[in-house]
Amino acid sequence: MATLRDKIWLWGQxxxxxxxxxxxxxSLIPKENKMTPTEGLEFFGIDKxxxxxxxxxxxxxxxxxxxxxxxxxxxxLSLIGAGSAVPKDDMDAILTLAKDDPRIVxxxxxxxxxSERMEVFTPEVLRGYRERLHTALDRPLExxxxxxxxxxxxxxxxxAVEFDLTTFWTWYGNSYPQRDExxxxxxxxxxxxxxxxxxxxxxxxxNRCQLSDDMMRLQLDYVGEKLASGEIEGAIxxxxxxxxxxxxxxxxxxxxxxxxxxxxx
Numbered sequence: 577m578a579t580l581r582d583k584i585w586l587w588g589q590x591x592x593x594x595x596x597x598x599x600x601x602x603s604l605i606p607k608e609n610k611m612t613p614t615e616g617l618e619f620f621g622i623d624k625x626x627x628x629x630x631x632x633x634x635x636x637x638x639x640x641x642x643x644x645x646x647x648x649x650x651x652x653l654s655l656i657g658a659g660s661a662v663p664k665d666d667m668d669a670i671l672t673l674a675k676d677d678p679r680i681v682x683x684x685x686x687x688x689x690x691s692e693r694m695e696v697f698t699p700e701v702l703r704g705y706r707e708r709l710h711t712a713l714d715r716p717l718e719x720x721x722x723x724x725x726x727x728x729x730x731x732x733x734x735x736a737v738e739f740d741l742t743t744f745w746t747w748y749g750n751s752y753p754q755r756d757e758x759x760x761x762x763x764x765x766x767x768x769x770x771x772x773x774x775x776x777x778x779x780x781x782x783n784r785c786q787l788s789d790d791m792m793r794l795q796l797d798y799v800g801e802k803l804a805s806g807e808i809e810g811a812i813x814x815x816x817x818x819x820x821x822x823x824x825x826x827x828x829x830x831x832x833x834x835x836x837x838x839x840x841x
Contacts, residue, residue, distance in 0.1 A: 580803045580836040583810040585624040585652070587775070588613025588643060593630045594779075594817040601784040607821040613643040616816030620833060623649040626812055628686050629657030629666075638669045644677075652682040652720060655705065656697075659687035667705065671712050682718035683709060684743070689727040694735065702738035722775075725751050725758045728765065736766040743812060745775035748782030752795050773810045774799050778825045779818045792825040796832045804839060 592609050595602045602609075613625055625648040629636060638644070638653055653670050667683070674680035683705075688697065702719070709717040718740040723732075724747045736742065744762055746752055763769070776799055780787045787795070802808045819826055 578841040580800070580839045580841060581622065581833055582841065583803055584620070584622045584833065584836070585626050585650075585773075585810055585812040586613065586616045586620060586622060586816060587812050587814040588616060588625050588627045589630055589658075589815055589817050591817065594781075594815070599784075600779070600781050602779070602818070602821070605786075605821050605823070609817050609821050611816045611820040613816050614645065614647070616813075616819055617647050619816075619819060620813060620830070621837075622813075622833070623647050624652075624810075625650070626652040626654075626684060628654040628684065631658065638666060638673060644673075649679060651677075651680045652684050653680060654686055655683040655719070656685050656688070656693070659690060665705070667708065670717070671708075674717055675713055678715070680717070682720050682741070684720040684722065685739075686722050688721055688735075689723065689730050689732050694730075694732070697735070699734045699738055702735055706738055706740065720773075723762065723766075725754070728758060728761045733766050737768075737770075739767075739770075741771040741773065741809065742767050743773045743775055745777070745814075746795075747777075749777070749780035749785075749787050749791050749795075750783065752791060752798070755798055772808050773812060774802065774808050776811050776813050776829070778814065778823055778829060786823060787825050789824055789828060792828050796829065800832065800836065803836070 591612055594600060595609055613627060617623060617625060627643060644651060655665050655667060670683050706719045709719050720741045720743055721739040722743050722745060724745050726747060746755060776795060799811045803811065
């Protein structure tokens with residue numbers, strides 16, 4: 577029986593990837609991050625993985641990735657990685673791997689709406705990416721994007737419509753109470769009734785601090801409500817890179833996942 581827990585993905589990145597350099601002040605939490613994306617899936621009891629490159633992985637190839645095996649049953653690979661990564665696409669690798677691995681279902685463009693990346697990835701380039709993903713194999717792959725609440729004032733409509741699905745992330749924890757308004761803006765200005773997932777942060781990266789218990793529960797309650805109503809297709813936990821360092825948000829998230837498992841899709 578399918579449950580709402582089945583709609584949860586993990587944002588999987590290299591262990592220690594959020595700690596160095598210490599931009600997010602995670603050094604204030606002394607425990608070392610060693611959890612891999614594979615271990616993250618097992619820890620959270622989920623089986624869908626977004627494997628996204630970071631800038632500290634120059635030249636890294638998905639062909640050599642040790643974290644694309646079990647227990648992942650569905651995989652999304654980064655077409656371009658996080659903002660610190662070189663903005664070179666991994667299209668050829670994704671298509672080659674997906675040809676023999678039906679678990680690979682999509683490609684995501686992370687941190688896409690910075691000015692430098694928008695200059696490179698024009699609407700025409702994005703349209704070409706989507707067409708190639710849809711037609712290169714005997715099954716279509718999807719093209720996903722990442723949008724943050726602080727992107728909503730940017731001129732991105734002509735690009736946003738080229739994606740099959742949008743993942744929306746609230747970077748600053750104190751912005752969670754405004755999520756309804758932000759999603760309203762997202763739909764009215766950019767994606768209309770397009771398909772949507774929500775990101776779930778275990779740490780307040782925008783303010784570089786831990787999320788309070790109340791703010792974490794507010795975030796999770798909101799996402800759970802939207803999952804139950806069918807307004808979103810899924811949610812993505814970020815990430816294995818902070819799941820084993822002692823954050824109070826983690827056991828709260830585990831309890832929430834257990835509640836989702838009791839709810840039918």
